Amino acid sequence: MLREPAVSSRELKTVPVACDLAVIGGGMAGVCCAITAARAGLKVALVQDRPVLGGNASSEIRLWVLGATAHMTNNNRWSREGGVLDELLIENLARNPEGNAIIFDTVLLEKVLAEPGVTLLLNTAAFEVKKTGDAIASVRAFCSQNSTIYDISAPLFCDASGDGIVAFLSGAAFRMGAEPEAEFGEKFAPSQDYGELLGHSIYFYSKDAGRPVRFTPPSYALDDVPANIPRYQRFNTSTEGCNLWWIEWGGRGDTVHDTEAIKWELWKVVYGVWNYIKNSGKFPDAANLTLEWVGLIPGKRESRRFEGPYMLRQQDIVEQRVFDDAVAHGGWSIDLHPADGIYSERPGCNQWHSRGVYQIPYRCLFSRNVGNLFLAGRIISTSHVAFGSTRVMATCACAAQAAGAAAAICSGRNLLPADLAEGPRLKELQRSLIRAGQHIPGVRLDDPDDLARKAKITASSSLALKETKPDGPLLPLDRSRAQMLPVQKGRVPAATFLASVSEDTSLRIELRSTLRAGNFSPDVVLASKVVELKAGEDVPVLADFGVEVDRAGYVYFCLLKNERVQVRTSETRVTGLLSLTLSRTQTPDGDIGVEAFEFWCATRRPAGENLAFTLSRPLDAFRPENLANGFARPTTGTNAWAADPGDRAPSVTLSWDRAQTIGRIEIGLDTDFDHPLESVQHGHPESVIPFCLKRLRVRDGAGKTLAEVTDNHQTRISIRLEAPVSTKSLVFDALEPAGSVPPALFEIRCYPG
Ligand SMILES: Cc1cc2nc3c(=O)[nH]c(=O)nc-3n(C[C@H](O)[C@H](O)[C@H](O)COP(=O)(O)OP(=O)(O)OC[C@H]3O[C@@H](n4cnc5c(N)ncnc54)[C@H](O)[C@@H]3O)c2cc1C
CATH class of the missing domain: 2.60.120.260 (Galactose-binding domain-like)
Structure with a gap:
């Protein structure tokens, strides 16, 4: 039996943890940073204040991890992030193609546990920083489950905590809100009326109980949803989880310190909405539905952004500017939301894409004034507008892998993050990243050891692709369709497609290319012609443009919309070959610094077949x-x-x-x-x-x-x-x-x- 006398006070048990890199925050960014550094041989402490890993992607909040591919709704072909994040998502696919959030938790936990170099401290919240000069010496963190303080000392720290707890406490320069247009010349900078911060969200899931289920709302549920929520008509009995992203609120407040109040407001909305679905009489199909899950922690979109030597801005994204110190990539739209969230009359989001993916420079990944502090996740050094794109989790993770790889290069050589920002050390960083599977757009692996x-x-x-068999379904040209083909410099081969034509018609066909090498936005019409088609089946459509191209790259054989024509597809799938559909056109709302262009998107398997074609000569690709x-x-x-x-x-x-x-x-x-x-x-x-x-x-x-x-x-x-x-x-x-x-x-x- 343990019996202690009464004393005036006691101290908590304190455990020292010495490591090479302390990563605070175990969201997707923190996880990918920690694994990267540990694989390079570092002793890493990963400190996470919640019971599982993943941050907003965990089963506690249940957001789907997304990045440059943007659900395939843009022109960023083959843009999924590589490296550790790819490994995690591919493992999740193998075990969990259904997308069960609890299984995803286990994938993340298992991958971190597999790294002997990582000391994982769950349920442990960092709350105090000690500094020596302009560097962090140690961080104290408290685990309420085992009533223990961890005193974590390291030469290098990475803040991946979302709100930037360590960066904040250590005095790192930061911003919260939106820069005015004048500061960086960002034409999409929001007005105060629109709002300068994105709010938090809480999701819910429902399930069919197989028999009628009653619902009595809690007293704090929102009354009269139609009167209070302008977009209430979007609610229905099948929308759940991530599709409720627009249950958002809090952007007018302090999204760090008001978080508990914001959570209460979001619970109020969620239970009010569920009451509306169950008890308004407008959803008869809701009788058997019951709430299966409601988020207990709000997903946070935005709070502090910390300043590095460079702040990424709108033009870097839109113009796809090239940086010598590029270490990661992004490709989500610039995606801002009205600060009034669910109570706003405005659309829930305002999204503008670039023609292709953009680079993220290394100088955005460390504090400009705290010498040994890396930044990872949504707090990296960007303007509010650029944050609108970099904030998605796959982009966060991709940049965080760069922070982890940089820490590995610094460690043991007594270097600080800023020491890697240029010259041979920067090249070394890029090389180590690409070797580990990171894709840095436009940067080729230069590996003298290979x-x-x-x-x-x-x-x-070697495949000499001359045709794809006409064994797939017919695809109506109710929208324009295209086949991408990788060609060498020189004359583009002629392609013959097969069509089912309901009435004699004239079909416009085009050969297109991209404005910029490496992009997949078919913006340049190299040649265009009209072909006359007779009604019938398997009608050949000859696309012979006689065009020469001056560089190797993808060209796009486009068959423009014609309701009388269906084009034959093929079941043949080949690495690096895709067909596309013209889905929509981006038309900027006035002069907001974004570009007008068309979206030619690929379609997910099991659809998205290539067009059936025969070429005048095989592809040498x-x-x-x-x-x-x-x-x-x-x-x-x-x-x-x-x-x-x-x-x-x-x-x-x-x-x-x-x-x-x-x-x-x-x-x-x-x-x-x-x-x-x-x-x-x-x-x-x-x-x-x-x-x-x-x-x-x-x-x-x-x-x-x-x-x-x-x-x-x-x-x-x-x-x-x-x-x-x-x-x-x-x-x-x-x-x-x-x-x-x-x-x-x-x-x-x-x-x-
Ligand atoms: C509703 C909503 C919808 C969104 N939609 C998408 C989407 O569809 N796809 C997408 O990819 N992104 C989406 N985002 C954006 C994305 O979720 C965030 O930008 C991203 O999660 C930020 O990553 P992070 O690692 O910086 O932060 P987080 O994911 O929040 O991870 C930070 C982690 O640090 C922990 N932490 C915090 N403080 C401490 C502390 N003191 N000590 C220890 N640990 C701490 C937190 O518990 C958390 O687990 C959305 C965001 C929201 C809120």
């Missing part, structure tokens, strides 16, 4: 040399090797004049970077992306198997050989694709150890 660069790369066969070209996803070409579908034993061989010592091999596969992997609620058609290789074998020059990978579903395979081998060649056997597609790879790299 032996694959010095190899001759050959293949058992799948050569094995692509495997060492420094890009591991489609950009201005497929950047892939793909085998001929008839090849019974598809393989790639790397050979050198002299024997090489190889201890580690990195392989990049195709998990369809065009497909957004919403983490929860959305659901996905497959649990393994069909373009991915499930089985792969590596042999040495003598045919001896060095490694065999089975049951793969991941984008990256990293093979560390038991002992380095000395060989003049390596053979990679692509044994089994996950779907019925020609086997393909994006990247092979080899290192001595």
Whole structure:
């Protein structure tokens, strides 16, 4: 028995934690930062004030993780974030294609637990900072579950806490609200009337109980929803979870200190809405419905933004400005919301896209005045307008991976974040990121250690794509459709499509390209013509434009809207090939600094078939040399090797004049970077992306198997050989694709150890 005498006071138990990097906040940003740093060998403390990881993506709040792909509603083809976030989302897809938020929690927890370098402190809230000079020396955090204070000391800190608790306490310069237009020349800067902060939201889920269920609202529920909520007609019995993002409030207040009050207001709205659905008599199909879940913690969109040496702004996003210190990318729209949220008469959001993805500079990822503090998540150094885009979780995670990789370079060399902002150290940072799967738009991997660069790369066969079989459904030209084709510099091949034509008609066809290399916004009409089509089935549509292009890249064969025509599709799927539909046009509301352009979007599987086509000559787009070209996803070409579908034993061989010592091999596969992997609620058609290789074998020059990978579903395979081998060649056997597609790879790299 423990018995203690009465005393005047007591101290809490305090546990010291010494590490190389302390990450405060375990949202998607904190998780990806911590895993990245730990994999580079750092001892990392990950401090999270709640019971599970994921922040707004956790089962406590249930937002789907999104980023540059924006649910495939923009022109950002193959733009899903790579690296650790990709690994997490691909794992979630494998286990949880239905999007169960609780399963996603387990994926995040398991991945963090798998890193021996991470000390995970759950239910532990950071509340105090001690500094030495302009650097943070330690952070104190309290776990209410075990009544323990953790005293965490480290040479480097990363604040990924959403509100920036450590950055705030350490005196880092910050902003809250919106910059006036004059400061950065941002024409989309909101008026005070619109509001300068985005509010919080709370979601709910309902379920069918199989029998009538009553609902008695709590006394604090909002009365008379139609009178109080201008957009009340959007409520119905099937809308739940993320589709209720517009139950938002709090943007007129202090979104840090008023959070509890905002939560009460949101609960009031949620229970008022549910009362309206259940008891207004307007929703007879609600009789059997019961509330299954209501968020207990509000999802926070915006509070403080901290200042780094550079603040990203609207023009950087819209004009896709190029930065020497680019380390991550974004691609969500600039997405601002009226501060009055649910009570506003205005639309719930105001979204403006760029023509393509944009770079995020490293200088946005550390404090300009607290020397050893990285910034991650929604608090990075951006203007309010740019934050409207960088705030989504996949973008947060992608930039946070850069902070983690930077910490790994600083650590042990006594460097501070600012020491990496330019020169060779910045190049080292970019290299380490791309090696780990990060995509930095326009930045090619420059890897002098990679032996694959010095190899001759050959293949058992390479896909020479001349046609896609006409075995898919007919697609009406009720909207304009396009087929993207990667072509080499020179004359563009002619393409013949097949149409079902209800009456004789004239069809306009166009050959398009992009304004900017690497974009997928088909803004430039290279040639246009009208073809006369007779009524009938399988009518050939010859698209022969006789056009020469002066650079390799994707061209777009566009068949413009014509209600009399349906075009034949193909079940053939190939790495780096997509068909598109003209979905809408972005037309700016006056002079707000955004561009007018068309959205030509791909459609999710199982739809989104390629058009059936025959080309005048095969595409030269799948050569094995692509495997060492420094890009591991489609950009201005497929950047892939793909085998001929008839090849019974598809393989790639790397050979050198002299024997090489190889201890580690990195392989990049195709998990369809065009497909957004919403983490929860959305659901996905497959649990393994069909373009991915499930089985792969590596042999040495003598045919001896060095490694065999089975049951793969991941984008990256990293093979560390038991002992380095000395060989003049390596053979990679692509044994089994996950779907019925020609086997393909994006990247092979080899290192001595
Ligand atoms: C309703 C709503 C809809 C949105 N829609 C989307 C969407 O569809 N897709 C998308 O990707 N993004 C969406 N966003 C934006 C996105 O969720 C946030 O911008 C993003 O979560 C910010 O990431 P973060 O890691 O900075 O913060 P968070 O996700 O909030 O993570 C921060 C973590 O730090 C923890 N923490 C806070 N204080 C402390 C402390 N003192 N000590 C320890 N830990 C602490 C928090 O508990 C939290 O887990 C939406 C946001 C909201 C609110």
